[in-house]
Amino acid sequence: MYVAVKGGEAAIANAHALLADRRRGDRSVPALRIDQIVEQLGLAVDRAMGEGSLYDKELAALALVQARGDLIEAIFLVRAYRTTLPRFGYSHPVETGEMLIERRISATFKDLPGGQMLGPTFDYTHRLLDPSIVSGDVPEPITRSEEPSRSPRVTDLLAHEGLIEPDFGTADPTEDREVGDLTREPLDFPLDRDLRLQALARGDEGFLLALGYSTQRGYGRSHPFVGEIRIGEVAVEFDVPELGFAVNLGRIRVTECQMVNQFKGSAKVPPQFTRGYGLVFGQAERKAMAMSLVDRALRAKEFGEDITAPAQDEEFVISHSDNVQATGFVEHLKLPHYVDFQAELDLIRRMRAEHEAVAVKEAAE
Amino acid sequence: MNAVAQYNFAYLDEQTKRMIRRAILKAIAIPGYQVPFSSREMPMPYGWGTGGVQVTASIIGPQDVLKVIDQGADDTTNAVSIRAFFAKVAQVETTTHTADATIIQTRHRIPEKPLGRGQILVYQVPIPEPLRFLEPRETETRKMHALEEYGLMHVKLYEDIARHGRIATTYAYPVKVEGRYVMDPSPTPKFDNPKMHMSEALQLFGAGREHRIYAVPPHTEVVSLDFEDHPFEIQHFEEPCALCGAEQVYLDEVILDDRGGHMYVCSDTDNCEERREAGHVGVLGTPQEAAE
Numbered sequence: 001m002y003v004a005v006k007g008g009e010a011a012i013a014n015a016h017a018l019l020a021d022r023r024r025g026d027r028s029v030p031a032l033r034i035d036q037i038v039e040q041l042g043l044a045v046d047r048a049m050g051e052g053s054l055y056d057k058e059l060a061a062l063a064l065v066q067a068r069g070d071l072i073e074a075i076f077l078v079r080a081y082r083t084t085l086p087r088f089g090y091s092h093p094v095e096t097g098e099m100l101i102e103r104r105i106s107a108t109f110k111d112l113p114g115g116q117m118l119g120p121t122f123d124y125t126h127r128l129l130d131p132s133i134v135s136g137d138v139p140e141p142i143t144r145s146e147e148p149s150r151s152p153r154v155t156d157l158l159a160h161e162g163l164i165e166p167d168f169g170t171a172d173p174t175e176d177r178e179v180g181d182l183t184r185e186p187l188d189f190p191l192d193r194d195l196r197l198q199a200l201a202r203g204d205e206g207f208l209l210a211l212g213y214s215t216q217r218g219y220g221r222s223h224p225f226v227g228e229i230r231i232g233e234v235a236v237e238f239d240v241p242e243l244g245f246a247v248n249l250g251r252i253r254v255t256e257c258q259m260v261n262q263f264k265g266s267a268k269v270p271p272q273f274t275r276g277y278g279l280v281f282g283q284a285e286r287k288a289m290a291m292s293l294v295d296r297a298l299r300a301k302e303f304g305e306d307i308t309a310p311a312q313d314e315e316f317v318i319s320h321s322d323n324v325q326a327t328g329f330v331e332h333l334k335l336p337h338y339v340d341f342q343a344e345l346d347l348i349r350r351m352r353a354e355h356e357a358v359a360v361k362e363a364a365e
Numbered sequence: 366m367n368a369v370a371q372y373n374f375a376y377l378d379e380q381t382k383r384m385i386r387r388a389i390l391k392a393i394a395i396p397g398y399q400v401p402f403s404s405r406e407m408p409m410p411y412g413w414g415t416g417g418v419q420v421t422a423s424i425i426g427p428q429d430v431l432k433v434i435d436q437g438a439d440d441t442t443n444a445v446s447i448r449a450f451f452a453k454v455a456q457v458e459t460t461t462h463t464a465d466a467t468i469i470q471t472r473h474r475i476p477e478k479p480l481g482r483g484q485i486l487v488y489q490v491p492i493p494e495p496l497r498f499l500e501p502r503e504t505e506t507r508k509m510h511a512l513e514e515y516g517l518m519h520v521k522l523y524e525d526i527a528r529h530g531r532i533a534t535t536y537a538y539p540v541k542v543e544g545r546y547v548m549d550p551s552p553t554p555k556f557d558n559p560k561m562h563m564s565e566a567l568q569l570f571g572a573g574r575e576h577r578i579y580a581v582p583p584h585t586e587v588v589s590l591d592f593e594d595h596p597f598e599i600q601h602f603e604e605p606c607a608l609c610g611a612e613q614v615y616l617d618e619v620i621l622d623d624r625g626g627h628m629y630v631c632s633d634t635d636n637c638e639e640r641r642e643a644g645h646v647g648v649l650g651t652p653q654e655a656a657e
Contacts, residue, residue: 008445083406186401186576328411343535343554
């Protein structure tokens with residue numbers, strides 16, 4: 001006697017109880033504290049904040065624990081919370097030229113005003129597993145001996161000579177247009193660069209990394225140089241209508257990458273370098289670099305370049321860069337599809353029966 | 366962090382609901398046309414019904430009675446999950462009975478019982494664009510809709526006939542709405558297409574990940590695309606439901622053993638239960654009293 005499967009509700013409750021149990025793991029091991037994650041898994045927190053599009057370290061850390069360390073799941077948790085928050089307005093653009101710098105490097109100049117500063121980087125570490133991290137001595141905290149000197153952005157230095165296109169690219173700076181907001185308006189292709197950059201800033205690091213890499217291997221080559229990467233804190237200023245002036249809301253840590261790319265020039269514009277831009281919450285150098293490569297690739301149309309590679313294809317890149325959307329749709333394949341599958345089964349059986357009938361008939365002839 | 370747990374009635378804030386309602390009204394005014402809307406992240410993944418959930422959240426009121434089905438069944442896990450979500454964030458009454466529901470959110474099926482005036486059927490839509498698999502670019506498909514250029518779709522259906530001797534689309538079978546827009550009925554089996562035609566209920570379609578809402582108002586023409594010499598036809602099952610003996614309904618195949626044994630049962634679980642309660646018994650079913 002067949003009994004239709006029942007009890008989805010109980011199964012879900014049981015599954016969630018088991019998930020909570022496995023998340024906590026061995027009870028004799030102390031539970032992770034949020035501050036431990038904020039302090040010691042800072043780059044994971046940064047990625048959850050960046051792709052979650054919400055600058056809140058504690059919530060990102062909570063999301064990471066709740067997601068058992070699954071970054072995309074943590075990003076999803078942050079996004080789902082973010083979308084419920086009221087929108088007060090928009091801050092002024094952050095002034096990265098005024099950044100309190102912790103790391104700043106340029107690959108295009110040996111030395112430059114403000115100097116090169118390696119900062120807390122994995123670069124030049126030898127990738128040898130180091131057991132002393134968990135058992136060894138803890139060195140004294142390092143504090144900066146002196147205030148960093150002002151470091152003008154490399155692109156601003158180049159701009160003095162007109163060697164590089166201006167910040168706003170080929171857009172008309174006198175045109176008074178509002179910056180779009182992809183979280184409030186549906187994307188309407190083709191996009192302007194402001195919306196593209198927003199999408200890239202919250203885009204999946206792995207996806208952008210692969211696309212950026214592809215441009216280096218000839219799929220939409222753009223001759224990039226790292227003009228500058230800078231990591232540090234910038235002030236966020238917000239206009240309060242009642243006051244009539246901008247108020248400093250606090251500081252956020254960001255990573256900015258300015259890629260300097262070749263451009264031949266045209267009849268109207270003398271030869272100048274072009275730019276790819278990346279700006280990401282927290283310390284996220286790989287992401288910022290990949291973002292700036294992809295930003296430049298996506299500007300192909302603006303510069304009249306042939307669109308031949310995936311990284312240059314705006315609809316392809318932007319429609320698939322969001323990992324919360326991507327993971328949802330890929331994983332939805334595990335939901336039941338038996339109604340549609342039944343329709344396909346029915347069709348394939350009919351087609352096979354016809355095929356067989358023809359074969360039998362031919363054999364008889 | 367206590368503030369995290371505080372949500373508005375039906376989860377979405379009123380501003381967002383208003384934005385979605387505007388999109389719905391526009392969709393109703395232009396049947397079959399895909400209206401872009403600013404889809405929100407929902408607390409369930411994209412691709413799991415976020416479009417339908419946002420539509421339902423925007424139209425539901427405290428007096429509504431909600432039914433949620435997935436694959437025709439009320440007890441599939443995702444249907445259970447979405448029903449529980451609305452029971453929690455909107456405290457609405459829920460039901461499994463098609464006739465009692467004012468709003469029915471569905472994935473992949475239309476209930477067998479004809480829907481009546483005042484009922485709203487909310488479809489969860491994965492890919493709203495019927496032309497998407499013929500032309501991946503939104504900029505292109507938008508133009509094709511604007512120019513009513515649907516030749517490509519007919520070519521696709523014709524190629525099916527040339528290759529397989531029949532139209533090989535069995536679900537998400539394209540329809541033309543009110544003689545104008547070609548529309549994806551969401552991946553319902555083509556068996557359900559005729560139910561959309563001149564329905565008394567309002568049919569709303571939400572695609573969250575793709576940021577689109579579209580609608581078929583009551584008493585609207587919905588015609589499945591076909592050719593004069595290859596008219597549209599729905600699936601026919603050789604046997605009736607093994608539990609309730611229903612014919613002319615959509616059936617699921619259930620595998621009984623590893624020797625090819627199988628049976629067919631109603632996909633619409635509510636319809637099947639009501640029939641059995643009314644005394645209908647299939648070949649493998651037991652009379653309702655005996656089963657108690």
